[in-house]
Amino acid sequence: MENGRAKIYREYLEKFMRAREYSTEDLKIFVSGKLKDESLKLKCLRIVEKMEPSKIERAYAVLNVL
Secondary structure (H helix, E strand, C coil), X not given: CCXXXXXXXXXXXXXXXXXXXXXXHHHHHHHHCCCCCHHHHHHHHHHHHHCCXXXXXXXXXXXXXX
């Protein structure tokens, strides 16, 4: 997935979120721009800043499905 060779399925994303102790509701709140913890937004922005463009496009596609 990280190198753009695999499709990210919703079930996998949900499993990943649970492993990180985030709920699907937490992800929806994040995507809507409303955060419980603003530091999370900054952490995510730092990660995105380091990503190559093709990975950003894939991440956007996954988040846009929710």
